[in-house]
Amino acid sequence: MSILRGRARKVEASIFTASMADIVFLLIVFFVLTYNVQVDRTQVNLPKTWVRKTVPKDAAYISITKDGVIRVSSGKEMSLPVGSDEEVVTFASNVVAETPNKSFVIKADKDTKYEHVDKVLDALKQAKARVIYLLSEQKTQDDTKQ
Amino acid sequence: MKLQKKRIESEIFTGSMADISFLLIIYFMVTSVFSATRGLDFALPKQSTSTPEIKQEDSIDIHVMQGDQIKVDGKPMTMDQILPYIAEKLKQNPDKPVILRTDPDATYNNMIQVFDLLRQAPDKIGMEIKTISIPTQREIQNVWALFGVK
Numbered sequence: 696m697s698i699l700r701g702r703a704r705k706v707e708a709s710i711f712t713a714s715m716a717d718i719v720f721l722l723i724v725f726f727v728l729t730y731n732v733q734v735d736r737t738q739v740n741l742p743k744t745w746v747r748k749t750v751p752k753d754a755a756y757i758s759i760t761k762d763g764v765i766r767v768s769s770g771k772e773m774s775l776p777v778g779s780d781e782e783v784v785t786f787a788s789n790v791v792a793e794t795p796n797k798s799f800v801i802k803a804d805k806d807t808k809y810e811h812v813d814k815v816l817d818a819l820k821q822a823k824a825r826v827i828y829l830l831s832e833q834k835t836q837d838d839t840k841q
Numbered sequence: 842m843k844l845q846k847k848r849i850e851s852e853i854f855t856g857s858m859a860d861i862s863f864l865l866i867i868y869f870m871v872t873s874v875f876s877a878t879r880g881l882d883f884a885l886p887k888q889s890t891s892t893p894e895i896k897q898e899d900s901i902d903i904h905v906m907q908g909d910q911i912k913v914d915g916k917p918m919t920m921d922q923i924l925p926y927i928a929e930k931l932k933q934n935p936d937k938p939v940i941l942r943t944d945p946d947a948t949y950n951n952m953i954q955v956f957d958l959l960r961q962a963p964d965k966i967g968m969e970i971k972t973i974s975i976p977t978q979r980e981i982q983n984v985w986a987l988f989g990v991k
Contacts (some may be wrong), residue, residue, distance in 0.1 A: 716855070718864035726869030742950045744957035747879035759949075777929050800880065809905075810945035810978070812952070817977035820885060829953060830880040 708717070735774040735802060737766055742805035743834040750828045751798045755790050757783065757819075759803035763811040780814045783788075787822030802830040881956060900974075901930055903959075905943040905951050923958060928966040938972035945978060957967065 737758040756768045766784045768774035777783055790797050799819055803812050818829060903923070904912040911918050913926055930937050939959060943952040956973070963969045976984075 712859075716859050716862060719859060719866060723862060723869065725866050726866065730869060730872075742953045744881055744953060744960075746881055746957055746960040748882045750878050750880055753930060755872045805948065805950035805953070807949045808945065809943045809949055809952055812949050813943070813945060813977050816975065817979050820980075824885060826882060826884050828880040828882045829956070831953065831957075833879075834957075 697838065734768040734770055734772065735766060735803065737774065739802060739804040740806065741802070741830055741832045744756055744831040745834050745837050747831060747833060748828065750800050750830065754798040754800045755787075756800050756802060759801070759811050759813055759815060761804040761806050763807060763813065765811070769793075780818060783818040784821050787819050787824055791822050791824055797824070798802050798826045798828060799824050800828045800830055881953065881960060883956075883975070885931060900938045900940050901927055902940050903942065903955060905941070905947050905955050907944055907946045907951075909951060910957065920954070920958060923955070924962060924966050927959075927962065927970065928968060931966075931968045931970070934969065936971055938974055939970050940974045940976060942981065 735756040735758050737760060739758060739760060753770050755770045755772055756766075758766045758774060764776060764784060766774040766776050767783065769786075769790050777786065787799065790799075801815060803813065803815075816827070902913075902914050906912065911920070911923065913923055918926065927939065941952070941956060941959070956975070959973055961968055
């Protein structure tokens with residue numbers, strides 16, 4: 696009888712949170728390892744290509760928007776707009792003088808006129824740059840069907 | 842009377858650890874951007890006195906014009922016709938260089954699609970194009986000036 700009349704045992708509801716810190720630390724480690732400082736945040740529509748090579752991490756960036764606005768960054772600081780083609784030559788020459796084997800990345804909008812890209816390429820040739828990367832996105836089978 | 846020593850338990854307070862970690866996660870998530878880090882590469886020739894001059898008649902001339910129009914050695918072609926044409930030429934001379942000229946009025950996309958196609962040559966025609974030259978407008982004008990054309 697005493698068992699039947701006995702008070703119901705209270706079950707405390709709790710969520711086990713001890714491993715939360717571990718999970719969070721793992722996530723932090725992931726973000727720290729994959730984090731890379733983006734020196735150029737210019738919004739451009741990159742062209743799509745099949746062939747793509749990985750760009751070196753310390754490369755210098757030259758971005759060209761659809762309207763032909765050029766921004767440059769040596770890879771260490773944030774990109775800054777340049778006013779004339781001569782400034783691109785000066786910038787590239789300075790970068791090459793500091794690190795002769797520096798790679799240059801051209802991040803140009805796919806709809807920009809080729810004359811803007813041509814000027815930048817000419818500046819890089821004048822500055823005696825060695826390797827140039829033309830930044831692109833991965834082309835897929837769907838893109839060719841369009 | 843014996844006095845009982847009060848035991849002080851030493852511990853590090855870890856209750857706020859999760860909060861700090863979450864703050865850090867949010868910071869990294871917000872500041873990290875998925876950036877494109879791949880692209881087409883090409884090496885420029887080393888500036889030296891012995892740089893061989895590429896003559897137009899010894900090379901394949903691809904002219905990219907406004908509105909997806911392409912001329913190869915003066916003949917209008919579509920994208921699919923370019924690589925078979927180049928394959929024929931490369932069979933005769935595997936070192937034949939390709940000159941990729943683009944009109945200033947054409948878009949960057951027009952040029953990069955042809956350049957991408959040329960870089961796919963080893964997969965599509967089984968032959969590598971050893972030299973792809975991308976002359977700039979200034980260089981083209983300099984060549985014309987040599988021939989006395991303004």
